[in-house]
Amino acid sequence: MKSMPDTSNGTAADGRTRDRVARLLLELGPSTAVTLSAHLGLSPAAIRRHLDAMLAEGTITTRSARNPAPRGRGRPARVYQLTAAGHAAGPTxxxxxxxxxxxxxxxxxxxxxxxxxxxxxxxxxxxxxxxxxxxxxxxxxxxxxxxxxxxxxxxxxxxxxxxxxxxxxxxxxxxxxxxxxxxxxxxxxxxxxxxxxxxxxxxxxxxxxxxxxxxxxxxxxxESQRPEDDHDRAAPASSGPTASDGSATSAGPAVSAAPRSAPPVSTPTATSLTSSEGPVI
CATH class of the missing domain: 3.30.1380 (Muramoyl-pentapeptide Carboxypeptidase; domain 2)
Known part of the structure; x- marks a missing residue:
């Protein structure tokens, strides 16, 4: 299988890749990064990035292969396997x-x-x-x-x-x-x-x-869950002059300043909704 670059971005995509790694470890048992990368179609370097994260989370552990094949120079082969926490969190x-x-x-x-x-x-x-x-x-x-x-x-x-x-x-x-x-x-x-x-x-x-x-x-x-804002905006404005006892007068001197009108309330226009982390379904 051809190895592909790691194109995952963000928590969601990384999580899905690590779920696939956990499934493989359940199916295959202890496996090397090369084996996992071959099954997933990702490069060994990309797989190791996910394996390092899973090691930090405590869902997998690593050890030297018991019967390593001849490798020549370099580090001995290491295998990865699920921990008890990894088994509990993984698919079953x-x-x-x-x-x-x-x-x-x-x-x-x-x-x-x-x-x-x-x-x-x-x-x-x-x-x-x-x-x-x-x-x-x-x-x-x-x-x-x-x-x-x-x-x-x-x-x-x-x-x-x-x-x-x-x-x-x-x-x-x-x-x-x-x-x-x-x-x-x-x-x-x-x-x-x-x-x-x-x-x-x-x-x-x-x-x-x-x-x-x-x-x-x-x-x-x-916004509809905040009635106090609507109450503040609904304060009635005076419609004309009043007498000293508070009753409205039929005629009176001109008012020097017009009552200030309430500011218009903007209505949200319809917009297309898209998911910030995934496509709209």
Whole structure:
């Protein structure tokens, strides 16, 4: 297989490559960088960059090959293998079991049962993070939600854009199952909408092949959660002169200065929404 340069950029792409390395180590057992690069189609130097990062994370370890082949001069061959933490975090046969179980349910009881399961799973995520989101001010809730989801294993972040806030999930615990059952993604999106008490738009998903799961919280929705601003803008202006007792007069001297009109409220124009870390789906 022809070796290709490492074109990954950013946390999401690097994470996907390292997931593939972990899968290979599960399938092949202890392997050299040359073996891994041949299977993935990347150069040994590119693979070593990912292996060094995985060593720092503690998901793999390295040792000298027990029966090294003659190499001539240079360093002895080293092999890489998953640690206990790497086995726990990496893909396992449970993914295949979960997919098979949902397929069986769909065949026996219908697709509606799969949707019901997806909603129950999303409700459990909602229960786990609700308190952290509720404690935050409305404007800070997307960031609070991202932090709570990171603690739940989603490696999420929130970023401010001119059109609103984007919540990006760099890891999906059910990625391979959701590839066959998109109901899981739909139920999760509905849960995020309930947690933020606003309309949200899912722009990209890892299950569909994108680098991250991207959820957009539109700006106009977040502004509607700040009623105090609307109250300040709605202060009535005087319509004319009044008598000393406060009642309106039918006629009176000309007012020397016209009442200052409220500044116009700008309405956000429709813009095309794109994911900052992945293509729009």
């Amino acid at each position: 046969a449970y993914e295949d079991l979960a997919t098979s179980a949902l397929s069986f349910l769909a065949d026996v009881a219908g697709q509606a049962v799969v949707a019901e399961f997806a909603e129950a799973r999303a409700a459990e995520l909602e229960r786990r993070v609700r308190a952290a989101v509720a404690r935050a001010d409305p404007a800070d809730r997307p960031a609070a939600l991202a932090a709570a989801m990171s603690a739940a294993g989603y490696t999420a972040s929130a970023s401010q854009l001119p059109t609103g806030v984007q919540i990006c999930q760099h890891h999906c615990p059910v990625q391979h199952v959701a590839e066959q059952f998109p109901e899981l993604c739909g139920a999760e999106t509905a849960a995020l909408s309930r947690l933020l008490d606003s309309h949200v738009q899912r722009l990209a998903t890892i299950a569909h092949g994108d680098g991250v799961c991207t959820t957009h919280v539109p700006l106009e929705t977040r």
